Amino acid sequence: MVYVLEKNKNxxxxxxDLANIFSKTAVERDLAGGTAKVExxxxxxxxxxxxxxxxxxxxxxxxxxxxLNVVHIFAKVDSSLAHxxxxxxxxxxxxxxxxxxxxxxxxxxxxxxxxxxWGNAFNPVDIKLRARKEGSKYIFNxxxxxxxxxxxxxxxxxxxxxxxxxxxxxxxxxxxxxxxxIKNDWDNFGQRQTDSxxxxxxxxxxxxxxxxRNGFNHDEFSRLRVNIASxxxxxxxxxxxxxxxxxxxxxxxxxxxxxxxHRSAIDDxxxxxxxxxxxxxxxxxxxxxxxxxxxxxxxxxxxxxxxxEERKTLDDATHAAKVFITKAGLDITxxxxxxxxxxxxxxxYGFDRFWRNLRTMTLHIPVDITIQELGRHVLYNE
Numbered sequence: 269m270v271y272v273l274e275k276n277k278n279x280x281x282x283x284x285d286l287a288n289i290f291s292k293t294a295v296e297r298d299l300a301g302g303t304a305k306v307e308x309x310x311x312x313x314x315x316x317x318x319x320x321x322x323x324x325x326x327x328x329x330x331x332x333x334x335x336l337n338v339v340h341i342f343a344k345v346d347s348s349l350a351h352x353x354x355x356x357x358x359x360x361x362x363x364x365x366x367x368x369x370x371x372x373x374x375x376x377x378x379x380x381x382x383x384x385x386w387g388n389a390f391n392p393v394d395i396k397l398r399a400r401k402e403g404s405k406y407i408f409n410x411x412x413x414x415x416x417x418x419x420x421x422x423x424x425x426x427x428x429x430x431x432x433x434x435x436x437x438x439x440x441x442x443x444x445x446x447x448x449x450i451k452n453d454w455d456n457f458g459q460r461q462t463d464s465x466x467x468x469x470x471x472x473x474x475x476x477x478x479x480x481r482n483g484f485n486h487d488e489f490s491r492l493r494v495n496i497a498s499x500x501x502x503x504x505x506x507x508x509x510x511x512x513x514x515x516x517x518x519x520x521x522x523x524x525x526x527x528x529x530h531r532s533a534i535d536d537x538x539x540x541x542x543x544x545x546x547x548x549x550x551x552x553x554x555x556x557x558x559x560x561x562x563x564x565x566x567x568x569x570x571x572x573x574x575x576x577e578e579r580k581t582l583d584d585a586t587h588a589a590k591v592f593i594t595k596a597g598l599d600i601t602x603x604x605x606x607x608x609x610x611x612x613x614x615x616x617y618g619f620d621r622f623w624r625n626l627r628t629m630t631l632h633i634p635v636d637i638t639i640q641e642l643g644r645h646v647l648y649n650e
Contacts, residue, residue, distance in 0.1 A: 273393075279330060282314050285559040291345040301460040303419045303452070307349055308385060318380040320357050325373060326380030330498075332565050336503045347625040348461035350507055352417045354500035356375065359386040359417075365490045366438060367480040375423070375440065389467040392436065392636075397469055399428040399437050399458030406430070406437065406479070408447075408472040414632075418443070418450050419463035428469075438480040441532030447472035447542040458621075458628025488574040492567065495579070498586050499564055502593055505626060506553055509597035512622035513546050515606035519617070521612020524609050535549065539607045543560035546603075556589040560580075584645065587638045594635045597626050 321327020342350035397410035
């Protein structure tokens with residue numbers, strides 16, 4: 269399948285075209301798992317992989333709000349592809365944040381030129397990958413888990429432990445580098461086409477020029493990397509919740525059986541009450557995200573001039589949005605069955621995928637930890 273890019277279409281229209289295509293096979297692909305190769309290639313062909321890259325480097329010159337809008341549109345129908353698309357940029361901008369000027373320019377230019385798709389073998393929590401220095405090069409051995417987007421990627425962002433250095437060594441290498449073996453073993457009940465399985469490294473050689481020397485704690489701008497990952501996930505969560513809401517609404521209007529004495533399901537006061545609650549939850553989540561949207565884009569544009577206080581304010585806004593949309597999203601994706609009825613549990617509809625996908629993603633950093641951090645900040649006036 270070839271996606272024909274019409275010159276008169278804007279980014280949102282292109283994203284919606286792709287989402288319409290993805291929606292036709294979303295349920296089937298969710299059951300199958302594996303790699304969404306056809307859909308990934310459609311994203312490549314659309315040009316959206318270079319949306320955030322500045323025009324001077326061959327990109328489209330969009331901003332983060334453009335990227336996050338695409339993530340949101342995709343997530344409503346296929347949160348795996350939304351995840352892969354959003355994290356493509358989380359990985360791609362890491363040389364910008366944590367590398368030098370030459371690395372930033374090189375990776376932006378080569379990605380724009382070839383429509384490269386970025387994946388990762390980064391997982392900062394479970395680090396079972398080690399690097400050792402040999403002359404001017406590094407040798408990587410070990411495994412990484414939860415490597416989202418690794419299959420069918422062109423570049424990998426990788427972190428490894430190394431003796432004599434407190435922070436992990438951060439590098440960018442081509443996925444087809446000799447010694448890299450992508451296992452394609454992701455088989456969880458949610459986000460089933462994110463290819464988030466295991467990557468093995470067997471004497472993989474890494475050049476000095478591929479090392480991002482500044483790391484994540486160079487300055488407040490480099491520390492935005494953590495905010496960006498959370499920011500993308502918040503929009504992913506909202507997209508999943510809205511997708512569930514819209515799918516349930518269509519089903520309720522057309523297929524939910526009316527309960528006596530009502531003529532139709534939409535006349536039922538109990539169903540109306542549920543939808544009223546869903547609506548309020550989603551509207552509140554949108555407002556929280558809109559607040560952090562503007563704040564984040566402003567700090568990104570400021571670059572190296574960000575103050576610790578400004579980034580702290582962004583942290584709190586992002587965390588508050590995460591807590592609310594996580595709780596609201598899990599509630600909505602579970603309770604939609606109360607407004608659709610028992611027939612909606614048939615596997616052919618795949619309505620359960622919204623909850624499975626959101627539950628899988630929100631377990632990565634449990635929301636209880638975020639709530640506790642916010643509570644501590646309030647109590648200690650931090």
